Amino acid sequence: MSNDASTPSDDITDPATDSSGTAGGGPEGIDGSTGQVVEQVDQVAESIQQDEGPTRGTLRDVADSLGISSAVALRALRGTDDIRPQMATRVREAAERLHFPLEELADEDSHHGVVAVLVNTMRNTWISDLVRAIRIELTATGRSAVVVPTRRRVPEYPVAADTEAIESLVRVGVDGFLMISDLADMDSVLEATGDRPFAGIGCSREFVGRFDTVRIDDEVGQGLLVDHLVGLGHTEIAHVGGVGAEVARERAEGFRKAMERHGLAETARVEPGDFTEQVGHTAGSMLLRGSKVPTAITCANDLTAIGVLSAAREAGYEVPEQLAVAGYGNTSLAASGIAQLTSVDPNSDRLGALAAQFLVDRVSGHEGPARDVAVAPSIVVRRSSSAGPRPAQERRKRISVD
Known part of the structure; x- marks a missing residue:
């Protein structure tokens, strides 16, 4: 699939870009002198509830609820010295209210592993935005991501999956796999991933129940x-x-x-x-x-x-x-x-971040049934x-x- 990512509308300011906000401060009212922070958290929580399925807040949601960047929100949750205690408290309270998985947070110097992001093609503007959202969420858990094109053409078939590359990733010890859109020859792809955790982003309904899926409604x-x-x-x-x-x-x-x-x-x-x-x-x-x-x-x-x-x-x-x-x-x-x-x-930021959370859950030992969330889109x-x-x-x- 060649679906594409979301970009902010021309007349909307994106409060969660890394250039917005300051390390120790925030927008006016962040100190609790007004009710603005609570109102924003409530609005973000209502937006999350529009999704269908077992949904929850992401790092971007926590940042948006307070009008700060994802980088500042992450430093506040980690309790770094450049964040004022009052700000850190506000961010943690917002994270708890939005059900952000605080138990998966890692220290800045920690490195817990690598997640492979499987894609059909690199010629897709949607993929770059999704990967950015995935990396932001994985960073909070001390993990990184590598993007792996899986589509190859061979004489016998018009389109085939590069299962050799996937098997190589298993051998080098990647934590798990995130799939962006439906891949060619899915049965072979899943077989090649072995017992590694697997989650799909923006995929079709036919995979619901086979593995964790975060889809567009x-x-x-x-x-x-x-x-x-x-x-x-x-x-x-x-x-x-x-x-x-x-x-x-x-x-x-x-x-x-x-x-x-x-x-x-x-x-x-x-x-x-x-x-x-x-x-x-x-x-x-x-x-x-x-x-x-x-x-x-x-x-x-x-x-x-x-x-x-x-x-x-x-x-x-x-x-x-x-x-x-x-x-x-x-x-x-x-x-x-x-x-x-x-x-x-x-809502590609949410798609990528929520799928990354689901995969980290599986890496950490979650063994419940496959989850499915249909993220609510909007029109620009x-x-x-x-x-x-x-x-x-x-x-x-x-x-x-x-």
Whole structure:
């Protein structure tokens, strides 16, 4: 899968970047003179409860609840000398209220092992953001992460998993494996990992129950896009996706359900496409050069949407005046000034951090049944879908000349 990561909206300040906050201080009101800290913790706790499954707070959640950076929150939890005692107390109280696993904290100088992050490809902006979230959470436990591409092409099969690389990681003693999206030849991948702990991020529902999974609630995500477009007056809405991975099919099904909920099942169209820009361009061209052109198109991810935007430009359609386009993933591509693409934000920071916590639990001996959490996404509206449907045009009458 080539799903992509979330990036903060242009008009939102990210309070948890490492450059925000100071080591010993914090925003006004952090000293307890106002109720702002409690209110922020409550808001973060409510946001966490939107997830489906056995969810809990991450280091980023603790930092966000107090308006400080993840680095400052971690130093406060570790009790380093550069953090004021009052700040350390506030951070620990927030961590306890958000059910952050304090028992897994390690000292700054501790090193407990390495986690391998298995990916299909490195050509994916989503992966870099997820890996960043994973590393932040693992750092709190004294662990590090290595990213390992697992997809290789061999003459006998169009796509195969590089199980030799995975087996080598087992031999050198990695603590466990995190999988980003569905990998090719999953049975061989799981066999190669042996008895090492394993967790999936952004994977399809078919793996629920086999190992710990932290998924995107794609039915909610597609519903947000369709609700937004229908609210603008669009009824002729198409979706590009459904091909290439089970997650793509799940998103296409989520699109169909959302259209049915609005009484638009008969007009719901799915143009086959995967997660690549090239196929997005081809699918977009098919939709825009057909006899019945939609007024809005949703896509399986942002890269596919970029392909659709290119097809719209070639076909002479102005976006958003004549065609609304929306992506999925809220990547840097979506946020760029050129694309200004409306997109679903899957909350990638939470996806990566929560999966890292689950894996550390397993490394530490947790033997309960496989856990599954569906993280609630949100929508970031930008220019690409800021207009209603284009005015209907009369069809030209054919004139026959004898």
